[in-house]
Amino acid sequence: xxxxxxxxxxxxxxxxxxxxxxxxxxxxxxxxxxxxxxxxxxxxxxxxxxxxxxxxxxxxxxxxxxxxxxxxxxxxxxxxxxxxxxxxxxxxxxxxxxxxxxxxxxxxxxxxxxxxxxxxxxxxxxxxxxxxxxxxxxxxxxxxxxxxxxxxxxxxxxxxxxxxxxxxxxxxxxxxxxxxxxxxxxxxxxxxxxxxxxxxxxxxxxxxxxxxxxxxxxxxxxxxxxxxxxxxxxxxxxxxxxxxxxxxxxxxxxxxxxxxxxxxxxxxxxxxxxxxxxxxxxxxxxxxxxxxxxxxxxxxxxxxxxxxxxxxxxxxxxxxxxxxxxxxxxxxxxxxxxxxxxxxxxxxxxxxxxxxxxxxxxxxxxxxxxxxxxxxx
Amino acid sequence: xxxxxxxxxxxxxxxxxxxxxxxxxxxxxxxxxxxxxxxxxxxxxxxxxxxxxxxxxxxxxxxxxxxxxxxxxxxxxxxxxxxxxxxxxxxxxxxxxxxxxxxxxxxxxxxxxxxxxxxxxxxxxxxxxxxxxxxxxxxxxxxxxxxxxxxxxxxxxxxxxxxxxxxxxxxxxxxxxxxxxxxxxxxxxxxxxxxxxxxxxxxxxxxxxxxxxxxxxxxxxxxxxxxxxxxxxxxxxxxxxxxxxxxxxxxxxxxxxxxxxxxxxxxxxxxxxxxxxxxxxxxxxxxxxxxxxxxxxxxxxxxxxxxxxxxxxxxxxxxxxxxxxxxxxxxxxxxxxxxxxxxxxxxxxxxxxxxxxxxxxxxxxxxxxxxxxxxxx
Numbered sequence: 001x002x003x004x005x006x007x008x009x010x011x012x013x014x015x016x017x018x019x020x021x022x023x024x025x026x027x028x029x030x031x032x033x034x035x036x037x038x039x040x041x042x043x044x045x046x047x048x049x050x051x052x053x054x055x056x057x058x059x060x061x062x063x064x065x066x067x068x069x070x071x072x073x074x075x076x077x078x079x080x081x082x083x084x085x086x087x088x089x090x091x092x093x094x095x096x097x098x099x100x101x102x103x104x105x106x107x108x109x110x111x112x113x114x115x116x117x118x119x120x121x122x123x124x125x126x127x128x129x130x131x132x133x134x135x136x137x138x139x140x141x142x143x144x145x146x147x148x149x150x151x152x153x154x155x156x157x158x159x160x161x162x163x164x165x166x167x168x169x170x171x172x173x174x175x176x177x178x179x180x181x182x183x184x185x186x187x188x189x190x191x192x193x194x195x196x197x198x199x200x201x202x203x204x205x206x207x208x209x210x211x212x213x214x215x216x217x218x219x220x221x222x223x224x225x226x227x228x229x230x231x232x233x234x235x236x237x238x239x240x241x242x243x244x245x246x247x248x249x250x251x252x253x254x255x256x257x258x259x260x261x262x263x264x265x266x267x268x269x270x271x272x273x274x275x276x277x278x279x280x281x282x283x284x285x286x287x288x289x290x291x292x293x294x295x296x297x298x299x300x301x302x303x304x305x306x307x308x309x310x311x312x313x314x315x316x317x318x319x320x321x322x323x324x325x326x327x328x329x330x331x332x333x334x335x336x337x338x339x340x341x342x343x344x345x346x347x348x349x350x351x352x353x354x355x356x357x358x359x360x361x362x363x364x365x366x367x368x369x370x371x372x373x374x375x376x377x
Numbered sequence: 378x379x380x381x382x383x384x385x386x387x388x389x390x391x392x393x394x395x396x397x398x399x400x401x402x403x404x405x406x407x408x409x410x411x412x413x414x415x416x417x418x419x420x421x422x423x424x425x426x427x428x429x430x431x432x433x434x435x436x437x438x439x440x441x442x443x444x445x446x447x448x449x450x451x452x453x454x455x456x457x458x459x460x461x462x463x464x465x466x467x468x469x470x471x472x473x474x475x476x477x478x479x480x481x482x483x484x485x486x487x488x489x490x491x492x493x494x495x496x497x498x499x500x501x502x503x504x505x506x507x508x509x510x511x512x513x514x515x516x517x518x519x520x521x522x523x524x525x526x527x528x529x530x531x532x533x534x535x536x537x538x539x540x541x542x543x544x545x546x547x548x549x550x551x552x553x554x555x556x557x558x559x560x561x562x563x564x565x566x567x568x569x570x571x572x573x574x575x576x577x578x579x580x581x582x583x584x585x586x587x588x589x590x591x592x593x594x595x596x597x598x599x600x601x602x603x604x605x606x607x608x609x610x611x612x613x614x615x616x617x618x619x620x621x622x623x624x625x626x627x628x629x630x631x632x633x634x635x636x637x638x639x640x641x642x643x644x645x646x647x648x649x650x651x652x653x654x655x656x657x658x659x660x661x662x663x664x665x666x667x668x669x670x671x672x673x674x675x676x677x678x679x680x681x682x683x684x685x686x687x688x689x690x691x692x693x694x695x696x697x698x699x700x701x702x703x704x705x706x707x708x709x710x711x712x713x714x715x716x717x718x719x720x721x722x723x724x725x726x727x728x729x730x731x732x733x734x735x736x737x738x739x740x741x742x743x744x745x746x747x748x749x750x751x752x753x754x
Binding site for chain 2: 038039041042059060061062063064065079080081082083085089110112113114115116117118119120121130175177178180181184185188189191192195196197198199200201205214215216217218219220221222223224287288291295300301303304305306309314315316318320322323324342
C-alpha cells in the first residue's frame, strides 16, 4: 500500500489550497492515509497531516497496536487510568498542545461532512480557518491502485464461495440468519486456509418473502423461508479492509410467471448497466440506461434507488451512479451495479455485482450465475 | 417500548431549555425516540421532534419500511430516480422547507458530539440558535426500562450459548475467525428456533497468542491457534437492538504458572468490580476498586483501559466507569465489568460480563464460568 504516494498527492493538494495542516477523523480515511485502523467506538483517534510530518493520537489501549501498524512520524497516547492523571487523559489534551503552535488564522483542512460539530467548534475557537478536504480524499480513494484491486479481487472470490454455499442451503424452514451463516462459515474456512494471518470480514442481509423483499434493505431476521418465497440475499465480504458486494435474488419453490418476468427484467437492467460502464461515460448515463429498461417495461415507478455506489474501504463510497451525477468515470473506479424494482404484492428483484473499470471497459469480480434457471431452489 | 413516555420526558427537557425543535441524527438515538432503524450508510435519515409532532425524513428505498415501523406523525421521502427530479432529491430539500417556518433565533436542539459539521453549519446559516441535547438523550438511554432489560437478558443468554459453543471448538489449528463462527452459527440456530421473526446480530473479536492478546482490541484474523496460546475472545450479541457483552480469556494447552496467576488476578479484579457496583456508588469507585487489585499485585502499569462501559443499543454507551467520573450510579443502568492487564511477553487477561443495576445491587446477564479450571482447552 503506497501510503507515501498518497500523502504526496494529498500534500500537493494542501499546498495548492494553502492548507498548513489537515485533521483526519473518518476511520477509513485514516486507514487510507496512515495504514492504521482500530476498533475504536467511544475513544477518538485523530490523524494530523502537515507538510513535514504525520501525527497520530490514540487511546492507551491502542498504543502497542499503533506503534506496530501506523505509518506515522509521531504517536501520542492519552490515558484512562488513575496513575496517568497528570498526563493527557483525552485526545483533546494532545490536540490543544499540538495545535497551539499554529498562528491565528492558519488554514486547517477538515472533513466537514464527517467531523462532529463539537470538534469543529473546538478547532474554530482555537482560531483556525477551516477548509474542507473531505472531497479530495473521496476523489483520491475513488481511484484504486493495483494493491487495492488485488485485495478487492480476493474479496470478490470469497464472496462467490459464500454466496454459493448459502444458496446450497436455500430451503423451506431455514431462517434468514441461518441461511447467511452457512456461507459465512465456508468463507472463513477457505480464508483461513488460503490467506493466513489476514483480516477478513463479512456482512449479510437477507429479505425473504414478498413483504420483506419489498424493502430493499433490512437486517436479517429469524424469519424462516416459506414455499414460494422470493428472497434478496445481500452480502459484502472484505479482505484487509477492501470490500466486494455480491447479491442475488432467488426463489424458494416455484415463482409465478409474473415473478419470473420481474427477475428477468432486473437481470436485463443490470446487464445494460454492466455493458455501459467504462471510462469516459458519466455516472448518470449508467443509472439512466438501467432505469430505462424498467421504465420501458412499465415498472419505472417501482424503482426507488440509484443503480450503484462506489466500493472499497467503506460499504458505500462516493461518487454514486445517480441520475444527477455528471461525473465522468475513470479507470480504477469500482462500482456495484444493482438496479432493482420493488413491486407491492410481488416482492423485490435486484442482483448486485462489483465491477472494476479498466482502460477501455470493465470486468466483474463477482461471478455467481444471474439467470433464473440457477436461482430457483 | 414506550416511545410515548420517552418523548414526554424529552419534551419536558426541551420546554425547560426553551428548545422549540430538536433534530436527531444519531441512528441509535433515532431508534430510541422513534422505533425506526434502517441500514442507511450514505443516505441520511433525520428525525425532528417539536412539541406537537415528530417528523421523519427518509430516502425513497426506506419509505415502505418507515411507514411500517416508525412511530412518527409525519413521513417525508427524498428520491434518487430521474422521474422524481422535480420533487425532493436530498434530505436537505425537506429540511430547508420544514425549518424555514421557524423564526430567526429559534432554539434548535442538536447532538453536537455527533452531528456532522456540514449539517451544523447548514442549520446555523438558517438562523437557528443551536443547543446541545445529546447529553440528555445519553442520560435517558442510560436508565433501561423493563422492556429493554428483557431484551438485554435474551441477548445475554444467546451470548452464553455462543461462547460455550466456540470454546468447545478451541484447539490447535482452528483460526480465530473459524472459532468465532462456531458460536455464531449455534446462536443463530437457537434464536431462529426460540425467537421467530426477530432481529438478532453479533460481533466477535478474538486475539490469540501472546503477541495479539497484548492488544486489547483487534479484528479477528485467520491466524490459527497454537499450543500454549493465551486467547481473549470478545463477543457482543444483540436482540432487537439491545446488546450484551461476554468475553473470556482462555488457554489452548497448558499455560505457565505466571500466566495462570495473571488470569486469576484478572478474575479477582473483575469480582471486586462486580461486588462493588450498585446504586449510590460513583462510576470512579468501581474503576478504582478493580484497578487497585492489579496495582497491589504490582501490575498497575499494565492496565490501559477503564473497567467498563455502558451498554444497550450501542456497542459502548456513556457514562463510563472511569477513574475521573464522579457520576452516582442508579438502578436500571447496564455496564460491562472488564478490567484487564496486558503484559509484554505474557499476553492479555480480561473477562467481560454485563451487569444490570437493581434497586440495591446488581446481577450479571452473562454466566460463562470464569475460573481457570474451566478455561484451559
